Amino acid sequence: MADRVVAKPALLKWFKGKSGAAMLEQVWVENPIFRQILGICSALAVTNLLRNTLIMCAALIFVNVCANMIISALRDFTPRRTRMITQVLVIATFVIIVDLVIKAFAYEASKQMGAYVGLIITNCIIMGRAEAFASRNTVGLTFWDALGSGLGYSVVLIAIALMREPLGFGTLLGVRIMPAGFVEWQLMVLPPGAFIGLGLFIWIGRAIAPEKVEEAAK
Amino acid sequence: MDIGGLVAAAKSADVGGAAPYIIFIAAIFTNNILLSNFLGMCSFLAISRQIRASFGLGMAVTFVLTMTSTINWLLNHYVLVPLEVEYLRFITFIIVIAALVQFVEIVIERFSPALYFALGIFLPLITVNCAILGVCLFMVIRSYTFAQAIGYGIGSGLGWTLAIVAIAGIRNKLRFSNVPEPLQGVGITMILAGLMAFAFMGFAGMVDIK
Numbered sequence: 001m002a003d004r005v006v007a008k009p010a011l012l013k014w015f016k017g018k019s020g021a022a023m024l025e026q027v028w029v030e031n032p033i034f035r036q037i038l039g040i041c042s043a044l045a046v047t048n049l050l051r052n053t054l055i056m057c058a059a060l061i062f063v064n065v066c067a068n069m070i071i072s073a074l075r076d077f078t079p080r081r082t083r084m085i086t087q088v089l090v091i092a093t094f095v096i097i098v099d100l101v102i103k104a105f106a107y108e109a110s111k112q113m114g115a116y117v118g119l120i121i122t123n124c125i126i127m128g129r130a131e132a133f134a135s136r137n138t139v140g141l142t143f144w145d146a147l148g149s150g151l152g153y154s155v156v157l158i159a160i161a162l163m164r165e166p167l168g169f170g171t172l173l174g175v176r177i178m179p180a181g182f183v184e185w186q187l188m189v190l191p192p193g194a195f196i197g198l199g200l201f202i203w204i205g206r207a208i209a210p211e212k213v214e215e216a217a218k
Numbered sequence: 219m220d221i222g223g224l225v226a227a228a229k230s231a232d233v234g235g236a237a238p239y240i241i242f243i244a245a246i247f248t249n250n251i252l253l254s255n256f257l258g259m260c261s262f263l264a265i266s267r268q269i270r271a272s273f274g275l276g277m278a279v280t281f282v283l284t285m286t287s288t289i290n291w292l293l294n295h296y297v298l299v300p301l302e303v304e305y306l307r308f309i310t311f312i313i314v315i316a317a318l319v320q321f322v323e324i325v326i327e328r329f330s331p332a333l334y335f336a337l338g339i340f341l342p343l344i345t346v347n348c349a350i351l352g353v354c355l356f357m358v359i360r361s362y363t364f365a366q367a368i369g370y371g372i373g374s375g376l377g378w379t380l381a382i383v384a385i386a387g388i389r390n391k392l393r394f395s396n397v398p399e400p401l402q403g404v405g406i407t408m409i410l411a412g413l414m415a416f417a418f419m420g421f422a423g424m425v426d427i428k
Contacts, residue, residue: 037263037404041348044256084345085316092309100305115355118308122348124260190419191254195412199405206400 019144022133026148033156033198034205038124043157044194045116050173053161055102055109059117061150063094064126065143072134072142087130088121095120125149156205160197164188238369241362244425245373251349252381253415255356258349262382262411263404272386275343276379280372282322282344283353286315287371290354291364311354319345349378385410 014020032038042060046052067090071078078086099117102110110117120126129149134142165171168188170178178184187193236244251257258279265275290311298304323341327334344350353374357367388410397406 038260040259040263041256041352044259085313088312088316088345089309092312096305096308099308114359115352118355119257119348119352121308121312122351187416190415191256192412192416192419194256195408195415199401199408199412202405202408203398203401206405 019141022141023144023148023151026145027152027155029210031152031156031205031209032125032128032149033153034202034209036125036128037202038128039153040198041119042116042123043153043160044191044198046113047157047160047194047197048164048168048189049112050158050161050165052109052113053157055106056113056116057150057154057157059098059102060120060123060125060153061147063091063098063120064129064150065146067091067094067126068129068134068142068146069139071130072137072139075135078135083135087127091126091130092121125153156201160194160201164193164197168193236366238363238365240425241366242369242373245370246377246380247418247421248425250377250381250415250418251353251374252378253411253418255352257352258347258378261343261347262378262385263407266382266386266407267389269383269386269390272382273379276375276382278341278344279347279349279378280375282315282319282341283350283371283375284368285322286311286318286350287353287357287367289314289318291357291362291367294358295364307355307358311351315350315354316345349374381411381414384414388414 015024026032030036033040033043039060042056046056067087070090071087074086074090095118098120099110102113102117129146133145137145162172165173166177167185170176170182170184185193188197245251249255252259252262261275265271293310293314294304294307298307298310319341323334326341353371357370362370385407389407392406392410401409
């Protein structure tokens, strides 16, 4: 009992501290998908199956955290003119690692996801965080920021997959959950379902999440 | 329908025998890179407010796509595969794209200032446009021949242009509509893109590249 009383304010304090705040801001207030509109391609492409979505989220968090920490560690040695290409190379290196790991341990999923694992390289979340945060903050703080943006991305992707897979295939993680008479909505599996589903999630997200700055996105 | 899914099946479709012009048409209509493969969304959402800018960016993407798909196909076929270093594909492709965009920018600035002012601001954006890397990766995964790869590159560029210009046209009209506030901007554009993808599915039987 006493433990809990002590632990709770400590956790709260941590979230109000610098690293916790950096992470929390990325997950909720400045969510990469529904606020900053970054990393949309993979959000649409892999969310028709929850399994692929989970693999994609894990891959993105790994690449985002590792690449941004390296970029942050190199920030004083990178000449400004070549920093884009340096960032891309660091990111591409980690994507190669992820690609080989997925091919080795989840071959079926790697075939279904096809080019989208490689396309993590051009996922704007990673480049965006590298440019906006990692290139001017310490390695420790960058870790929390990158973890936060990765988690913010994952939360939205998993929510979309939780809608698309049951409606589109009648299954969840390959296990049938819909009643026998349920007619699958093929639309949810196909591209239009992805666009409309994400559009609705952006709507919900923007309506309920607190707003930080008014962006002129009209 | 198998769990593997329609989408996955369509993406890894074996197109071995299709003629390059069939792939060209398919890349514009039935397998549109934006509406069926979701590539190039970031610049699509940012730019599709004005028709003119959309068209400029579309042309720049088409140009870069044609060149990168050619160069990357040659590199992949004559360097990476014989040396058995296919795992370096991502790094090679992204360097080629970045270098090429830089090079194109310099050449255009030197020889055609008018074109540079028309395209100039869009060129740096293209390096991180996932449509470019996506087309290069798809062309390898689907093992296209050289002619097929070029057809696919040009077709994808034109298809992307078609989609972005069409959406820009709709967004222009949308200014006078009463859209709920949180849905404005990106949200409604996604739903529009969904309806357009739905419409493009009507082309499905036109050419079959399976």
